[in-house]
Amino acid sequence: xxxxxxxxxxxxxxxxxxxxxxxxxxxxxxxxxxxxxxxxxxxxxxxxxxxxxxxxxxxxxxxxxxxxxxxxxxxxxxxxxxxxxxxxxxxxxxxxxxxxxxxxxxxxxxxxxxxxxxxxxxxxxxxxxxxxxxxxxxxxxxxxxxxxxxxxxxxxxxxxxxxxxxxxxxxxxxxxxxxxxxxxxxxxxxxxxxxxxxxxxxxxxxxxxxxxxxxxxxxxxxxxxxxxxxxxxxxxxxxxxxxxxxxxxxxxxxxxxxxxxxxxxxxxxxxxxxxxxxxxxxxxxxxxxxxxxxxxxxxxxxxxxxxxxxxxxxxxxxxxxxxxxxxxxxxxxxxxxx
Amino acid sequence: xxxxxxxxxxxxxxxxxxxxxxxxxxxxxxxxxxxxxxxxxxxxxxxxxxxxxxxxxxxxxxxxxxxxxxxxxxxxxxxxxxxxxxxxxxxxxxxxxxxxxxxxxxxxxxxxxxxxxxxxxxxxxxxxxxxxxxxxxxxxxxxxxxxxxxxxxxxxxxxxxxxxxxxxxxxxxxxxxxxxxxxxxxxxxxxxxxxxxxxxxxxxxxxxxxxxxxxxxxxxxxxxxxxxxxxxxxxxxxxxxxxxxxxxxxxxxxxxxxxxxxxxxxxxxxxxxxxxxxxxxxxxxxxxxxxxxxxxxxxxxxxxxxxxxxxxxxxxxxxxxxxxxxxxxxxxxxxxxxxxxxxxxxxxxxxxxxxxxxxxxxxxxxxxxxxxxxxxxxxxxxxxxxxxxxxxxxxxxxxxxxxxxxxxxxxxxxxxxxxxxxxxxxxxxxxxxxxxxxxxxxxxxxxxxxxxxxxxxxxxxxxxxxxxxxxxxxxxxxxxxxxxxxxxxxxxxxxxxxxxxxxxxxxxxxxxxxxx
Ligand SMILES: [Zn+2]
Ligand SMILES: [Zn+2]
Numbered sequence: 003x004x005x006x007x008x009x010x011x012x013x014x015x016x017x018x019x020x021x022x023x024x025x026x027x028x029x030x031x032x033x034x035x036x037x038x039x040x041x042x043x044x045x046x047x048x049x050x051x052x053x054x055x056x057x058x059x060x061x062x063x064x065x066x067x068x069x070x071x072x073x074x075x076x077x078x079x080x081x082x083x084x085x086x087x088x089x090x091x092x093x094x095x096x097x098x099x100x101x102x103x104x105x106x107x108x109x110x111x112x113x114x115x116x117x118x119x120x121x122x123x124x125x126x127x128x129x130x131x132x133x134x135x136x137x138x139x140x141x142x143x144x145x146x147x148x149x150x151x152x153x154x155x156x157x158x159x160x161x162x163x164x165x166x167x168x169x170x171x172x173x174x175x176x177x178x179x180x181x182x183x184x185x186x187x188x189x190x191x192x193x194x195x196x197x198x199x200x201x202x203x204x205x206x207x208x209x210x211x212x213x214x215x216x217x218x219x220x221x222x223x224x225x226x227x228x229x230x231x232x233x234x235x236x237x238x239x240x241x242x243x244x245x246x247x248x249x250x251x252x253x254x255x256x257x258x259x260x261x262x263x264x265x266x267x268x269x270x271x272x273x274x275x276x277x278x279x280x281x282x283x284x285x286x287x288x289x290x291x292x293x294x295x296x297x298x299x300x301x302x303x304x305x306x307x308x309x310x311x312x313x314x315x316x317x318x319x320x321x322x323x324x325x326x327x328x329x330x331x332x333x334x335x336x337x338x339x340x
Numbered sequence: 341x342x343x344x345x346x347x348x349x350x351x352x353x354x355x356x357x358x359x360x361x362x363x364x365x366x367x368x369x370x371x372x373x374x375x376x377x378x379x380x381x382x383x384x385x386x387x388x389x390x391x392x393x394x395x396x397x398x399x400x401x402x403x404x405x406x407x408x409x410x411x412x413x414x415x416x417x418x419x420x421x422x423x424x425x426x427x428x429x430x431x432x433x434x435x436x437x438x439x440x441x442x443x444x445x446x447x448x449x450x451x452x453x454x455x456x457x458x459x460x461x462x463x464x465x466x467x468x469x470x471x472x473x474x475x476x477x478x479x480x481x482x483x484x485x486x487x488x489x490x491x492x493x494x495x496x497x498x499x500x501x502x503x504x505x506x507x508x509x510x511x512x513x514x515x516x517x518x519x520x521x522x523x524x525x526x527x528x529x530x531x532x533x534x535x536x537x538x539x540x541x542x543x544x545x546x547x548x549x550x551x552x553x554x555x556x557x558x559x560x561x562x563x564x565x566x567x568x569x570x571x572x573x574x575x576x577x578x579x580x581x582x583x584x585x586x587x588x589x590x591x592x593x594x595x596x597x598x599x600x601x602x603x604x605x606x607x608x609x610x611x612x613x614x615x616x617x618x619x620x621x622x623x624x625x626x627x628x629x630x631x632x633x634x635x636x637x638x639x640x641x642x643x644x645x646x647x648x649x650x651x652x653x654x655x656x657x658x659x660x661x662x663x664x665x666x667x668x669x670x671x672x673x674x675x676x677x678x679x680x681x682x683x684x685x686x687x688x689x690x691x692x693x694x695x696x697x698x699x700x701x702x703x704x705x706x707x708x709x710x711x712x713x714x715x716x717x718x719x720x721x722x723x724x725x726x727x728x729x730x731x732x733x734x735x736x737x738x739x740x741x742x743x744x745x746x747x748x749x750x751x752x753x754x755x756x757x758x759x760x761x762x763x764x765x766x767x768x769x770x771x772x773x774x775x776x777x778x779x780x781x782x783x784x785x786x787x788x789x790x791x792x793x794x795x796x797x798x799x800x801x802x803x804x805x806x807x808x809x810x811x812x813x814x815x816x817x818x819x820x821x822x823x824x825x826x827x828x829x830x831x832x833x834x835x836x837x838x839x840x841x842x843x844x845x846x847x848x849x850x851x852x853x854x855x856x
Contacts, residue, residue: 145412145413145416146405146409146413146426146427147413147416147417147423147426147427148426149426149468151467151468159350166362166363166366167359167362255359264426264468265416265417265422265426266352266419266422276353277353277354277355277359278350278353279353311412312409312412312413315406315408315409315412316406316409319406
């Protein structure tokens with residue numbers, strides 16, 4: 003008889019827990035054994051006793067959190083048994099090394115998506131459709147108004163602005179892990195081959211991506227002091243330039259990439275200080291979420307972080323059974339910006 | 341339509357004037373004719389097409405999207421047209437997107453039902469930004485993030501033409517302005533004789549910027565500035581326009597005044613509304629005329645528009661601007677005296693023999709201040725120093741600091757905004773907010789004071805002990821039921837902080853009521 007996942011997977015204050023295998027997926031606090039889907043701060047925290055993750059994710063955790071105790075790399079598709087639960091990792095298409103966790107116990111299959119997207123992204127392996135009985139999905143952009151445009155057309159706005167405003171520095175704010183590298187790769191794909199200036203934490207992760215075979219072209223650190231850099235593209239994590247930061251550059255043109263920028267005038271949305279909003283996200287948009295529900299063929303949908311009301315409605319319209327898991331502590335991490 | 345939508349989208353997030361000029365120039369470079377002309381017309385506020393109700397778009401989307409998902413989306417987005425634009429499903433086959441000309445021509449010519457049919461196909465063919473701009477354009481809610489005057493300046497810059505020359509011919513042209521684009525590409529300038537044109541306003545320099553000792557009051561004509569807004573009234577060949585100081589065409593709001601303008605030429609005056617008692621109505625009423633789509637009969641009857649004229653630029657086709665004010669004033673008086681008209685009068689001249697009289701008059705006067713015009717000066721656009729504005733000195737009261745807003749990134753820096761109040765009985769009532777503009781030392785001292793006297797926090801706002809007296813200057817005080825004090829101050833500013841003044845010495849609300 004199949005074991006209902008309700009009995010071997012549950013929500014605890016520390017996150018999603020599997021009592022049979024005695025491990026957590028992306029726990030929000032330090033635990034004995036954790037399966038980590040990807041390196042963003044709200045999924046990968048420090049201090050676990052043992053960590054099961056992809057090699058890339060372990061490398062990212064190493065670079066950002068310091069050396070990881072009890073690291074156990076798992077290659078995509080490879081399986082491991084934790085107390086009778088078969089665990090495997092499958093690409094999620096979110097950032098370098100990001101994975102969905104597939105858990106199988108007594109014939110029942112659960113896939114925990116972590117964060118994912120379906121768009122092509124030259125900086126990470128594409129999302130793999132993993133058939134399952136329960137699909138545990140993120141829901142960051144689970145409202146039908148969130149439909150991200152083609153990232154290439156968004157990047158074209160950056161290149162167009164660089165051409166129109168040769169006297170200004172284009173300051174592109176992007177989270178240091180994933181978004182920054184994807185934006186650089188998009189600029190390169192669009193034929194931009196001038197040096198790109200990268201700031202602080204971005205530089206470190208870019209180097210890590212390069213070591214994992216992701217070519218990002220000619221990158222320079224942002225020079226100290228008043229360097230102007232008129233006509234150049236600077237990629238930096240938001241908030242890291244400091245109060246006077248922008249004044250160090252030539253009449254800075256502030257750009258920012260986020261899926262939230264799709265909706266004008268929302269609190270999270272268009273920010274007054276952003277002159278060039280780019281709707282580019284590493285999270286699935288509404289159409290991708292809906293397509294994925296259909297693709298994985300799971301009759302049951304559990305919804306983790308994000309807003310669940312619309313996705314529950316959509317799943318119901320599709321004849322699926324859906325419920326919200328209400329995980330605590332997700333999306334508080336500053337770095338995992340959508 | 342896509343290029344236009346992208347421009348409007350981009351302008352809405354672009355604060356800098358220079359950047360806006362460049363963006364509009366790039367649009368004019370890239371968009372084909374006649375699309376760019378129509379695009380320019382939207383920016384310049386010259387496009388007049390019938391409106392669709394936003395509710396019509398809602399009906400279309402409910403045929404395509406689950407009602408509950410629509411409701412959740414609308415609640416999140418807020419704006420109906422934007423919600424529809426974002427929700428619109430991608431059709432199996434993408435039709436060709438419409439051009440801006442397609443949209444404008446259809447909107448002007450087609451009956452409503454046919455337009456709605458077209459609308460579906462257009463929405464199918466556009467992306468979310470295009471759909472948003474389209475729906476905003478057709479429902480009349482488009483905000484372009486550029487003033488009409490900026491749009492004209494952008495055209496002039498792009499065409500490498502003199503800004504004033506463009507302003508002079510603009511209003512005699514109809515969108516999509518073929519003659520202007522011919523001119524821009526090196527063709528002949530459009531003819532402006534006897535046609536509607538906006539002329540550059542002559543502007544007054546503040547008296548405070550000038551040295552009184554060098555001025556001889558006897559060389560100046562003096563009159564009161566109006567309580568309303570400065571306007572240029574232009575009439576030619578049966579067409580009449582009213583332009584604001586900002587260069588906006590505000591004719592639509594003043595049909596009563598337009599009907600009264602039976603002259604050929606260009607006049608300069610102060611525009612206001614009059615109460616039945618013949619006194620100027622509050623500014624808020626005038627603002628309604630400026631912003632409403634249509635002006636109701638009731639508005640026209642209760643508060644008629646009135647222009648107090650103080651200069652003449654053209655008499656028919658004759659350019660009077662090079663003539664001295666002395667001559668222009670005489671021409672104005674002769675013309676008006678020949679047949680006085682309703683809705684119009686002449687600004688009376690005020691006798692001012694010396695500076696003491698001037699200072700006394702402007703302090704007592706009911707309007708913004710006194711305007712001095714040199715009798716011998718020609719009418720020239722911009723500030724030349726020949727016109728002087730002697731503003732009424734600001735009023736002042738002693739208030740108590742009530743709340744302080746801390747700067748966005750925290751730290752030991754002065755507040756970005758403070759709320760001040762006055763006594764009403766034993767209570768304090770807030771009067772309003774002002775941005776402190778202090779010296780570095782004062783700023784530091786205030787920051788420390790707030791730290792020492794802070795009470796509860798409301799987000800970034802902190803209440804403080806009601807103990808610090810701030811002297812606040814303001815231009816005027818007006819009734820305002822929205823405020824707890826029942827009144828509000830215009831342009832409140834901190835003049836100085838009275839560190840040692842006891843709190844009970846702060847002013848009372850009654851003092852302000854007396855100033856209304
Ligand atoms: Zn996340
Ligand atoms: Zn993430």
